[in-house]
Amino acid sequence: MKLKNTFNLEFSQACIRGYSKNKVRPISVNLPVTNRCNYDCRFCFAVFRDKKTWVDDSRIMGIPDALSDMGTEKITLEGGEPFLYDKLEDLLKKFKEIGMTTSVISNGSLITERKLERLSEHIDWLTLSIDSTKEIVEKELGRGDGNHVSQVINLSRKVEELDVKLKLNTVVTKLNLDDDLTDLFLELNPERVKMFQVLPIKNVNDSKVQNLEISEKEFRDFVNRHSEIEESGIKLIGELNQDMICSYLMLLPDGRFFNNKGGEHNVSEHTIFDDPEKALIESQWDEKKFTKRGGNYEW
Numbered sequence: 001m002k003l004k005n006t007f008n009l010e011f012s013q014a015c016i017r018g019y020s021k022n023k024v025r026p027i028s029v030n031l032p033v034t035n036r037c038n039y040d041c042r043f044c045f046a047v048f049r050d051k052k053t054w055v056d057d058s059r060i061m062g063i064p065d066a067l068s069d070m071g072t073e074k075i076t077l078e079g080g081e082p083f084l085y086d087k088l089e090d091l092l093k094k095f096k097e098i099g100m101t102t103s104v105i106s107n108g109s110l111i112t113e114r115k116l117e118r119l120s121e122h123i124d125w126l127t128l129s130i131d132s133t134k135e136i137v138e139k140e141l142g143r144g145d146g147n148h149v150s151q152v153i154n155l156s157r158k159v160e161e162l163d164v165k166l167k168l169n170t171v172v173t174k175l176n177l178d179d180d181l182t183d184l185f186l187e188l189n190p191e192r193v194k195m196f197q198v199l200p201i202k203n204v205n206d207s208k209v210q211n212l213e214i215s216e217k218e219f220r221d222f223v224n225r226h227s228e229i230e231e232s233g234i235k236l237i238g239e240l241n242q243d244m245i246c247s248y249l250m251l252l253p254d255g256r257f258f259n260n261k262g263g264e265h266n267v268s269e270h271t272i273f274d275d276p277e278k279a280l281i282e283s284q285w286d287e288k289k290f291t292k293r294g295g296n297y298e299w
Contacts, residue, residue, distance in 0.1 A: 024287055025071035026280055028295055029249045031063065033088065034080040039107050041142040042208045043171050045201040045260070046079065048252075055254045057087050059273075063255065064094045066272045070280070074299050076103040076127075083110040092122035101299045103127060105169065108155045109144060116155070120162040125191075125299065127167040128152050132176040133184050141175055156188040166190040172222050173198045173212035185229045192235040192297075195223050199241050202264040216240055237294050247289035257283030 035048035048054075067075065075095050082088055082104055095102050103125035116126075130152045132138055138148040152168075159166045168190045170181065185193055197219040200206040214222075223238035230236050246259050255271030257279055268282035290296065 024280065024285075026067065026249050026285070027072060028074040028076070028290070029067055029072050029251050030076045030078060031251045031253070032078050032080060033060070033082050033091065033253060034085040036084045037079055037081040037107075038084065038109060039081065039143055041171075043141065043173060043198045043205060043212055045199055045205050045265075047204050048080070059255070060087070060253045061091065061094060062273065063251070063253070064091070064098055064100070066255070066276065067251075068098045068100070070272065070276050072100065074101040074103065076105060076125075078105040081107055081110065083115075089119060089122065092119065096122045101125070103167075103299075105129070107143065107148070108152050109148070111155055113158050116158055116162065116164075120164050123164050125165045125167055126159055127169055127194075128155060129169045129171075130181075130184075131170050131173070132179045133181055134176075134179065137175050137179065141171075141173065153184075153188065156190070160189070167192040167194065170195045171198055172196065172214060172219055173209070174214060175212065177214060177218055177222060180225060182226050182229060185226065185234060186232055189232070190234060192237065193226070193229065194237045194239065195219075195226075196244070197240050199244060199260070200263065201260060202262075204265065235294075235297075239293055243289065243293045245289075246284050246286040247293050247295065249283060249285045249290070255279070257285070259284050 032046055032048065035054060083106055092102055101124045102122060104123055105127040108128045130149065131141060133149065135146045135149050138144060139146045156166055172195055197214060198209055198212050200209050200213065219240060226236060244260065246261050250258050252258055255273045257268040259266050261284055268279050270278040270282060272279050
């Protein structure tokens with residue numbers, strides 16, 4: 001993706017005054033650790049083509065301390081596919097050592113039982129992506145070669161044996177709109193299930209999702225169809241496109257925040273290394289929306 005800078009000095013100065021008064025704290029941050037992925041999901045908006053974004057490991061390893069100084073409590077590592085990042089274990093270990101809750105979002109295809117056992121002491125939450133009960137639908141969406149559902153089922157059973165909390169992510173599109181994953185969710189028994197309305201991002205995935213987009217009503221109907229899983233203690237969250245705008249605090253490995261305001265990716269001028277307060281302000285993170293969508297929970 002091409003990152004766009006949309007921030008001006010007058011806006012930043014006004015926000016800085018507000019920040020100094022209110023002291024917003026980046027309690028939960030998402031960090032894509034690699035732009036590589038072994039899947040080719042049609043709806044993916046985490047496509048980073050700017051190689052300058054992916055800095056040397058020594059700089060990435062400085063992120064835990066920088067975020068800790070800012071008051072971050074929870075870090076979510078994602079990608080691309082984070083299990084393609086060869087320093088993932090080292091980074092997770094460092095976040096855990098400074099007391100943060102750690103979460104990893106993965107397609108699950110590269111996680112062996114042995115690897116999961118080794119990393120389990122550094123991972124509090126593992127989020128696996130699954131959109132359908134049908135392998136053919138996942139394959140058409142770009143999730144694997146026809147065995148994604150079985151992989152997630154097997155991996156979820158292993159997670160249950162370890163001291164790791166499981167979350168499932170589902171992207172709702174035209175292809176899986178009529179599917180019912182209730183029985184599958186009940187079988188896998190995650191702590192949380194999060195459903196997303198497929199989100200187009202300009203110059204990233206907008207050309208690929210034109211035939212996948214759904215209405216707000218269609219999305220709400222899909223979420224409501226799965227509401228009975230909450231009777232079993234599974235927390236169900238549905239996020240419309242508008243709920244996602246600026247409600248996630250997204251950090252690039254070079255220390256710049258980015259957001260999806262205006263249906264495109266925008267990047268901050270400052271980094272958490274050179275001026276963390278200005279970087280946070282320029283992220284345009286909406287803490288109220290973050291809270292409203294259930295981002296602050298008992299993790």
